[in-house]
Amino acid sequence: MDQSTGPVPFWNGAVDDAEAWHQIDWGQVDREVTRLRQRIFKAAQAGDMKKIRNLQKLMMRSAANTLLSVRRVTQVSRGRKTAGVDGETALSPKERGRLARRLLRDGAARPRPVKRVQIPKANGKTRPLGIPVIRDRVHQARVKNALEPEWEARFEARSYGFRPGRGCHDALATIFQVVGKPASNRKWVLDADLSAAFDRIDHAHLMRSIGSFPARDAIEGWLKAGVMDRGVFAPTVEGTPQGGVISPLLLNIALHGMEEAAGVSWRKHRDSRILKEDSPALVRYADDFVVICHTEQAAHEAYRRLKEWFTPRGLAFNEEKTRVRHLTDGFDFLGCTIRTYANGYTLVTPSKNAVKRARERIRDIARTNRGNPAGLLIRQMNSFVRGWTMYYRPWSSKRAFTEIDRIMFGQLWNWACRQHRRKGRQWVAARYWGKRIPGSENRWVFGDDSVHIKPAAMTRIVRHVPVLGTHSKDDPALVDYWAERAARRTKLGLENKFVQTLAVRQKGRCARCGLDLVEGAEFEPDNVHDWVSWFDAVRRTLNVHHIVHRKHGGGNDLKNLELLHSQCHQQHHAIEGADAGRPT
Numbered sequence: 001m002d003q004s005t006g007p008v009p010f011w012n013g014a015v016d017d018a019e020a021w022h023q024i025d026w027g028q029v030d031r032e033v034t035r036l037r038q039r040i041f042k043a044a045q046a047g048d049m050k051k052i053r054n055l056q057k058l059m060m061r062s063a064a065n066t067l068l069s070v071r072r073v074t075q076v077s078r079g080r081k082t083a084g085v086d087g088e089t090a091l092s093p094k095e096r097g098r099l100a101r102r103l104l105r106d107g108a109a110r111p112r113p114v115k116r117v118q119i120p121k122a123n124g125k126t127r128p129l130g131i132p133v134i135r136d137r138v139h140q141a142r143v144k145n146a147l148e149p150e151w152e153a154r155f156e157a158r159s160y161g162f163r164p165g166r167g168c169h170d171a172l173a174t175i176f177q178v179v180g181k182p183a184s185n186r187k188w189v190l191d192a193d194l195s196a197a198f199d200r201i202d203h204a205h206l207m208r209s210i211g212s213f214p215a216r217d218a219i220e221g222w223l224k225a226g227v228m229d230r231g232v233f234a235p236t237v238e239g240t241p242q243g244g245v246i247s248p249l250l251l252n253i254a255l256h257g258m259e260e261a262a263g264v265s266w267r268k269h270r271d272s273r274i275l276k277e278d279s280p281a282l283v284r285y286a287d288d289f290v291v292i293c294h295t296e297q298a299a300h301e302a303y304r305r306l307k308e309w310f311t312p313r314g315l316a317f318n319e320e321k322t323r324v325r326h327l328t329d330g331f332d333f334l335g336c337t338i339r340t341y342a343n344g345y346t347l348v349t350p351s352k353n354a355v356k357r358a359r360e361r362i363r364d365i366a367r368t369n370r371g372n373p374a375g376l377l378i379r380q381m382n383s384f385v386r387g388w389t390m391y392y393r394p395w396s397s398k399r400a401f402t403e404i405d406r407i408m409f410g411q412l413w414n415w416a417c418r419q420h421r422r423k424g425r426q427w428v429a430a431r432y433w434g435k436r437i438p439g440s441e442n443r444w445v446f447g448d449d450s451v452h453i454k455p456a457a458m459t460r461i462v463r464h465v466p467v468l469g470t471h472s473k474d475d476p477a478l479v480d481y482w483a484e485r486a487a488r489r490t491k492l493g494l495e496n497k498f499v500q501t502l503a504v505r506q507k508g509r510c511a512r513c514g515l516d517l518v519e520g521a522e523f524e525p526d527n528v529h530d531w532v533s534w535f536d537a538v539r540r541t542l543n544v545h546h547i548v549h550r551k552h553g554g555g556n557d558l559k560n561l562e563l564l565h566s567q568c569h570q571q572h573h574a575i576e577g578a579d580a581g582r583p584t
Contacts, residue, residue: 016094016097017093017094017095017096017097017098017101018092018093018094018097018574019097019574020097020100020101021093021094021096021097021100022093022571022574024067026068026071026512026513026514026515026568027512027513027514027515028064029064029067029068029071030068030513030514030515031514032062032064032065033059033062033064033065033068033145036055036058036059036062036065036145037059037145037148037149037474038149038474038475038476039055040052040055040056040059040146040149040150040474041149041150041152041153041472041474041475041476042476043055044149044150044151044152044153044154045153049212052150053212053213053214056146056147056150056213056214056215057214059142059145059146060142060143060146060214060215063104065142065145065146066100066103066104066138066142067100067104068141068145069138069139069141069142069145070090070096070099070100070103070138071096072141073134073137073138073141073245074089074090074091074095074096074099074134074138075096075567077137077245079131079137079243082117082131083115083131083133083134084112084114084115084131084132084133084134084136084137085112085113085114085115085133085228086112086133086134088133088134089134090134093570093574099134099135099138102135103135103138103139108135108139108142108218109135109136109139110221111132111136111218111221111222111225112132112133112135112136112225113225113226113227113228113233114130114131114132114225114226114227114228114241114243114244115130115131115227115228116128116129116130116131116227116228116229116230117129117131117243127242128199128242129241129242129243130227130241130242130243130244131243132222132225132241132243132244132245136222136225136244137244137245139218140222140244140245140246141245141246143215143218143219143246144245144246144249146213146214146215147210147213147215147246147249148164148249148474149474150213151249151252151253151256152164152472152473152474153472153474154256155252155256155470155472156256156257156258156259156284156470157273157469157470158171158174158259158281158282158283158284159252159255159256159284160174160283160284160285160467161248161252161284161285161286161287161288162248162249162251162252162286163252164472164473164474165467165471165472165473165482165485166467168285168334168335168391169394169464169466170464170466170467171283171284171285171333171334171466172333172334172336172338172348172394172395172464173394173463173464173465173466174283174466175283175290175292175333175338175348176338176346176348177466178281178283178292179292179327179338179340179346180345180346184346185294186280186281186292186293186294187294187326187327187328187340188292188293188294188295188296188298188299188324188325188326188327189290189291189292189293189299189324189325189326189327189331190290190291190292190293190299190300190302190303190322190323190324191290191322191323191324191325191331191332191333192288192289192290192291192303192306192317192322193287193288193317193318193321193322194287194288194310194315194316194317194318195315195316195317195318196239197251197255197286197287197315198239198240198241198242198247198251198287199238199239199242200238200239200314200315200316201238201239201240201250201251201254201313201314201315202238202254202312202313202314202315203220203223203224203237203238205254205312205313205314206223206240206250206253206254206313207219207220209253209254209256210253219246219250222240222241222244222246223236223239223240224236224237227241238314239314248286251286251287252286254313254315255284255287255313255315257309258282258284258289258306258309259282261305261306261309262280262282262291262302262305262306263279263280263298263301263302263305264279264280264281264282265279266279272468272469273469278294280292280293280294280298280299280302282302285334288333288334290331290333291303291306296324296326299324300324303317303322303324327339327340327346328340328341328342332351332353335350335351335353335354335391335392336348336349336350336351336354336392336395337349337350337351337352347395347396348394348395348396349395349396349397349399349400350392350395350397350400354392354400355400355403355404358384358388358404358407359407361384362381362384362385362404362407362408362411363407363411365377365380365381365384365411366381366411366412366414366415369415370415370418370419371419374419374432374447374448375448375450375451377412377415378446378447378448378451378452378453379451381408381412381453382451382453382454385404385408385453385454385456386454388404388456389401389404389456389459390492393459393460393461393462394461394462394463394464395461396461397459397461398457398461401455401456401457401459402456402457404456404457405455405456405457408446408453408456409444409446412432412446412453413428416428416431416432432446432447432448433445433446434447436452437452437454437458440458442455442458462492467485468481483507483508483509486507486508486509486516486517487503487504487507487508488508489508490503490504490508490516490517491503491504491508499542499544499563501558502544502558502561502562502563503517503563505558506562506563510563510564510565510568511545511562511563511564512562512564512565512568512569512571512572513565513568515565517542517563517565542563542564542565542566543563543564543565543566543569544561544562544563544564545561545562545563545564545569545572546560546561547560547561547562548560
C-alpha cells in the first residue's frame with residue numbers, strides 16, 4: 001500500500017503524529033485486512049499451500065495490517081493501559097501515531113521478555129499473566145491476522161474459545177442442543193480440566209503444527225523470549241505466555257484434532273454434517289471442554305484416549321478437577337450448571353458458585369460506596385447487574401435473577417440506612433425506592449429522579465442461537481450471516497431504546513469506520529466477568545453524533561443522528577478542528 005494515498009497518511013516532517021493518526025481511513029484499513037484474511041481462508045479451504053504462504057507474506061508486509069494492529073492493541077484491547085518490561089504504552093493519538101510510524105519504517109524488533117503479573121481468580125488464587133512490550137503485542141497482532149485465517153478453515157466446528165464471532169454462549173447452547181432433548185441418549189459426561197495448559201504447551205510440537213508459516217521465527221522468538229518476574233529473568237522452555245495477543249490462537253492450534261482423538265465421528269447430511277448416532281460429542285472452549293457419551297464406559301475410554309493424545313503436546317489432565325458424571329448429578333461449565341431432572345428435561349442455570357461470587361461483588365460495591373452519592377453507587381451496581389444478566393439471560397435464570405434482586409435489596413437497604421442514621425425506615429424507603437420504570441407497578445425500584453437500578457428479574461430471557469457448524473467470519477460467502485448476528489448482538493448490548501434504534505438502522509456498525517459497534521468498542525467477552533466489563537465499556541465507548549451540529553441548527557431527530565465509536569467521534573472532531581484552523 002502506498003503511504004501517500006488511501007487510508008495511510010504520508011508521515012513526514014510537515015505532519016504531526018497525532019494529525020496523521022486522525023487522518024487514517026479506518027474503514028478502508030479494515031476492508032483491506034478483511035479482504036486479505038478472506039483470500040487466505042479461501043486458499044486454505046482449497047488446500048493451496050503455496051498461495052496461502054504468498055498471501056500470508058503479503059499480509060505481513062501490509063501497512064493496513066500494521067495500522068489496524070496498532071489500533072487494536074492500543075485502543076481496543078483490555079490491556080492497553082498495561083506496560084511491558086520497557087514501561088511503554090500508547091494511550092494518546094500522538095503516541096499511537098508515533099508507534100505506527102516507527103513500525104511502518106523499522107518493522108519488527110527482537111522479541112523482549114514478558115513481564116510476569118499475577119491476577120486474582122474467582123477461587124481466591126492467582127493466575128500468572130505474561131505482558132509483552134507494546135511493539136511485540138502489535139507485531140503479534142499482525143502475525144495473528146496472517147495465521148488465524150489459515151486455521152479458521154481447519155478448526156473443528158465445536159471449538160469456541162478465542163475465535164472470531166464465537167464465545168461462551170455458543171459452547172453452552174451447543175451442549176444444550178446435545179443433551180437438552182428428553183430423547184437424548186447421551187447421559188454421561190467427561191467433565192475435564194487441563195492443568196496449566198498455557199504454561200505447558202510443547203514448543204517443538206507447536207512449531208511442527210505451524211509448519212512453514214512465514215513468521216514462524218517470530219513465533220519461536222516469542223515462545224523463548226523468557227519472563228521477567230520482579231526483576232529476575234527466567235528462560236521459557238515450554239508454554240506460551242497467557243496474556244500475549246497470539247497465545248490463545250497458539251493454544252487452539254495445539255489442541256486442534258481433539259475431536260478425532262476422543263473418538264468423535266460425523267456423517268454427511270444434505271449440505272452439512274451431523275454426529276453419528278453412536279459417537280460421543282465434544283464441546284471445547286479453549287482449554288475447558290466436556291465429552292458427552294452414551295455410557296460411563298465410553299466416557300472413561302474418551303479419558304484414556306485423550307490422556308495419551310495430550311502427552312506429546314506437553315499437556316495433562318488436572319486429575320483433581322476431572323470427573324466422569326451422570327447428567328442427573330449435573331456438571332458446571334463456564335459459570336453454568338447443566339443438569340437433567342427427574343422429568344427428563346435438562347436445564348442450564350447459573351451455578352451456585354456464580355451466584356455466590358455475585359453476592360460478594362454486590363456487597364463489595366455497596367461497601368466501597370459508603371458515604372458516596374447515590375448516583376455513583378447506582379452506576380456501579382447497574383453496570384455489574386446488567387453485565388451479569390446479559391451473560392445468563394439465554395438460560396433458565398429467572399430464579400437466580402430473583403435471588404440477585406433479594407441480595408441487592410439487602411445491601412442497598414443497609415447502605416441507605418447508614419447514609420441516614422437519624423431517619424426512620426419509612427423516610428429511607430420513600431427517599432430511595434419508588435415506581436420508577438414506566439409500565440411497571442413495582443414500587444421497590446432503587447434510584448432517584450435521574451437514574452435507577454433496573455431489577456435483574458425484569459431481564460427478558462432471550463435464547464442464544466449458536467454459530468452454525470464450521471461457519472467462520474473469514475468466509476466471504478457468509479458476510480450477510482455475520483452482519484445479522486452482529487446487529488442482533490449490538491441491540492442486546494444496548495439498554496437505551498433510542499440508541500438501539502440507531503444501532504439497528506446502522507446494522508450494528510459504526511457510521512464512520514464501518515466496524516462492528518460492539519467488537520470495535522471493546523472486546524469479545526470470554527466469561528461472566530468479561531460481560532460485566534463489556535457492558536460498561538459499550539456504554540462508555542459509544543457516542544451519539546449530530547450530523548448537523550446543534551449550533552448550526554441541527555436537531556435531535558433520528559435523521560440527524562448516528563452512532564459512532566468514541567474514538568471515531570474524537571477523530572471526526574479532531575479533523576474538523578484541524579480543517580477549521582487551516583487558512584483558506
